[in-house]
Amino acid sequence: MSNVNERIAAMTKEHDVVLFMKGSKLFPQCGFSSRAVAILDHTGVEFETVDVLQDMEIREGIKAYSDWPTIPQLYVDGEFVGGSDIMMEMFEAGELQQMLEGKKAATSES
C-alpha cells in the first residue's frame, strides 16, 4: 500500500463518519460538496470533513482509493458509501439515517 492510501485509510478509521469534500463544512467550494454537507446535517450525526483542496495528494489519491472519479466522497466505518447523488438517494429512502443510527449525534453549537 502506498503512503497516500495509508493516510486515507487512517482518516476513515479515525472517525466513524468522514466526508472528503471541496472546502469546509462552513464554506463548501462546490455545489455537490455543499449538498453532501446539507444531507449529513439533516441526519444530525457528528461527522468529520477533509478539505481535498488543501491537500493535492489526497485529492488525487482518494479517487484511486475508492475507484470513484469525483468528490465529495462519504465513508462510514471505514467503508466507501458513495458521492452526493447516492447520499441523496439513500437519504430519501431513509437508508442513510438507518446506516448512521447509533452514531454520535452532533453537538449543537447554537
Place this chain on the structure above:
Amino acid sequence: MPMAGDDIVAMIKAAIPDAEVELTDLAGDNDHWAAVVTSAEFEGMPRVKQHQKVYAALGGRMGVELHALQLTTKCPA
C-alpha cells in the same frame, strides 16, 4: 472543455446497450448535467457499483472534461 450531451448519451449506451438515458442540462451551459440511467444490468447491484458502471462507460472523462453530472440509476420497473 465541456462534454456535449449527445456524446454523454452515446458513451453510456455504447457500454450499457439496454440503457435508457434521460439527460437534463441543469444550468443551460452544456456543462452541468443530470442523468437518469435505467438498465436491467443494475439489477441486484449496490448503488455504488451502478454508478461506477456509468462512470466506467464515460471512460475516465467524468471528473475531468465532464465536470458535473448528477446521476440517478434505476432498474426497469
